[in-house]
Amino acid sequence: MPWRGPEEPGEMPTLGWLVLDWIIEYLAAPDRADYEPFIPTQEQAEFIVRYYELHPGTGKRRIRRGVLSRPRGWGKSPLLAAVACAEALGPVVPAGWDADGEPVGRPWSDVRTPLVQVAAVSEDQTQNTWAPLLEMLRVGPVIDEYPGLEPLDTFVNLPRGKIDQVTSSATSRKGNKGVFAVFDQTEEWTRSNGGVRLAQVMRSNAAKIGGTTLESPNAYIPGMGSVAEDTAAFAKAIADGRTREDGLLYDHREAPPETDPTDxxxxxxxxxxxxxxxxxxxxxxxxxxxxxxxxxxxxxxxxxxxxxxxxxxxxxxxxxxxxxxHATDSWISQPEWASVAAPETLVRSGEAVVLGFDGSRRRSRGVTDATALVGCRVSDGHLFLLGCWEQPDGPFGQDWEVPTVEVLAAVDDAFRDYKVVGMYADPARWEGHVASWEARYGRKLRVKSSGAHPIEWWMTGGRASLIVRALEKFHGAVVDSELTHDGSSVLTRHVLNARRRESRSGLQIAKEHPDSPRKIDAAVAAVLAWQCRVDALAKGLGKKQRGGRVVVLR
Known part of the structure; x- marks a missing residue:
């Protein structure tokens, strides 16, 4: 085994080496004319070693959710099939330490009757992993070593337990607590086909008994709301320190963004x-x-x-x-938006900024639109999210209304903390509050939408040509790297949710459909903030003059 070596000092203890030994000893390589042992590549072995890491103190499995994202044809399905077989029969449950301080494993059957599941949203998808799994169990030495093992076409009887395929609705799975589950092609698991609910139920079932799940997506399309996209957002939250959870192993690798398919x-x-x-x-x-x-x-x-x-x-x-x-009708692509991310950039108190605001009210049906407040530093065009209020998912979102008091407080805080020289707000359903802001702050603003209404900037109605031009300016600023943003996952999600829509006046943006829960309000607020900054520059604010002098924004 050329990829194997002793653990380096300071590395996490792992059952991965035991699992690899078991896989090589007992499982057959699929799609071979004659029997060959299944030997993972070094890259695959490295993933298994990390997936079976243990907490040094407790000795328990550290990873409860794994993601292995690679291109088609890389070999995900045979590897996941091998891991599923190991979870069904191999030494995957921590059982203490040996005399040398090395971790010891035992099979699930020593603890409980194991149920291993291969899940997808269609029967065809389950075959990706199911077909090599059957070959591994029917041809390899495992069939002789484990009396009572029966690899049947639609399920596998274990000496104790079962390996099963899951393609039915999530509600029928509530009582089936699997010790391990493969989630195949989660870039296609969405709310509409039941995939999101299925993943939630199966993860919950595994958590109740200390089990694990392993996803195998290809690259997802932002804005579809797939399980793969949600998991990627969760991984980012962990990386950003926005959650204390550390039980996710997220292994996604893609070609560099500068890859040119024409060269x-x-x-x-x-x-x-x-x-x-x-x-x-x-x-x-x-x-x-x-x-x-x-x-x-x-x-x-x-x-x-x-x-x-x-x-x-x-x-x-x-x-x-x-x-x-990105989706085929996306307004801005993920690589374009990612290329102008600058999360390390700080906007300090007292700096000159402009604000963009898009509000909403409760809807009689569907999901209430979000309310968003975005700032933009005048000097360099750095966008930053000041607040976004969205209807929560599930029962917490029932009868939800925008917390108006919080929104008003956030606007007041922005005017107090920064030197706000302009603010553009779409007043739809917020006319009274926008009028109050105009009365309170309008005289102080250096940049005004109009003499009568310094803040009011409609994104609807008979202003189509102005809206189209504002959208063009924002899109061009992204593509030409004239702006940066704070990397906010909320702002990113809203920008990537925006879809192109043709109008008589030109290109506009909208949600994928009117009742979609995938909101774009923070994107609209960012467009308003950018338009306000463009108008500020047109007035000479923030521009360097001769000798490096900067116009003072008072």
Missing amino acids: RESLVAGLRYAYGDSSDHEDGCVLHDPPCAPGWSPIDRLVGDFWDTSNDPQVMRSDFLNQIT
């Missing part, structure tokens, strides 16, 4: 990076030094597929570069 050298480099150890390039993998031997993923063939004009370039990026791009 062979660039495309080959991007594919080799995305495919890692499975790349069949003659120079081996690009992940390890020395490089691993060539794998099975045909890089030259994939280059040809990219250049086949009958293939959708966006689908090719998603499927084979594993790049998270």
Whole structure:
């Protein structure tokens, strides 16, 4: 086993080496004419080692949710099938330490009757993992070592327990507490097909008995609300320190954003990076030094597929570069927005800023639109989210209304903490409050929407040409890297949710459909803030003069 070596000092203890030994000893490699042991690549082995890490103090499994995101053809399905077999029969439950201080594992059957599940939103999807799983159990030494093991077409009887496929509704799964579950192709698990609910129920069932789940998505499309997208947002929250949860192993790798599919050298480099150890390039993998031997993923063939004009370039990026791009009608793509993120940038108290506001009220049906307040520093065009009030999911969102007092307080705080030189607000359903802001702050503003209404800036009605131009300016500023933003996950979500809509006056934006729960209000507030900043610059505010002098904003 060339990838195996002793644990380095300071590394987490893990059952991963025991699990790898078990997989190699007992499982057959699928899709072979004759029996061969299933031997994970070094990259795959590294994932297993991390997935089975233990808390040094308690000795319990550290990871409760795993995500392995790679391009199509990388080898996710056979690996996940092998992990499912190990969870069903192998030494995956911590059982203390041996005389040398190394972790010891035992099978689930020593603790409880194991139920292992392979889940997807369609029967065809479950076959991705189910087909290699059956081959591993029918051909490998495992069938002789474990009397009572019966790998049948639709389920597997274990000496004690069962491996099952899950394609039914989430409500029927509430009583089935699996010790382990594979979630296959979660980029396609959405609310409309029951995937989001299925994932929630199965995770809850696993948590009740100390079990785990493992997702295997390809690159998701932002704005679809898939399980893969929600999990990515959760991983970002962990990375940003916005939650104390640390039980997620999120392993997503995609080709660099600068990969150019029209340039062979660039495309080959991007594919080799995305495919890692499975790349069949003659120079081996690009992940390890020395490089691993060539794998099975045909890089030259994939280059040809990219250049086949009958293939959708966006689908090719998603499927084979594993790049998270955008919906076909997205206003701004994820790579475009990510390229101008500057989360380390701070806006200090007293700095000159402009504000953008988009409000909402309770709706009689559907999900209430969000209310958002966005700031933009005049000097450099850095956008930052000051507040976004959204209807919570589930029972907490029933009869929810925008907390008006909190919103008003946030606006007052912005005027107190910063030197606000302008504010544009869409007054729809907030006319009275916008009028109050105009009366209170209008005289102080250096940038005004109009003489009569310094803050009021309608995003609806007979102002289509003005709205189109404001949207064009914002989009151009993103594409040309003229602005930056604070990396807020909420602002990002709203911007990526926005969809292009053609009008007589030009391109406008909207939700995917009027009753969609995927809101864009923070994006609208950002557009208003940017338009206000453009008007501030037109008045000479924030521009450097000769000798480096800056116009003082008083």
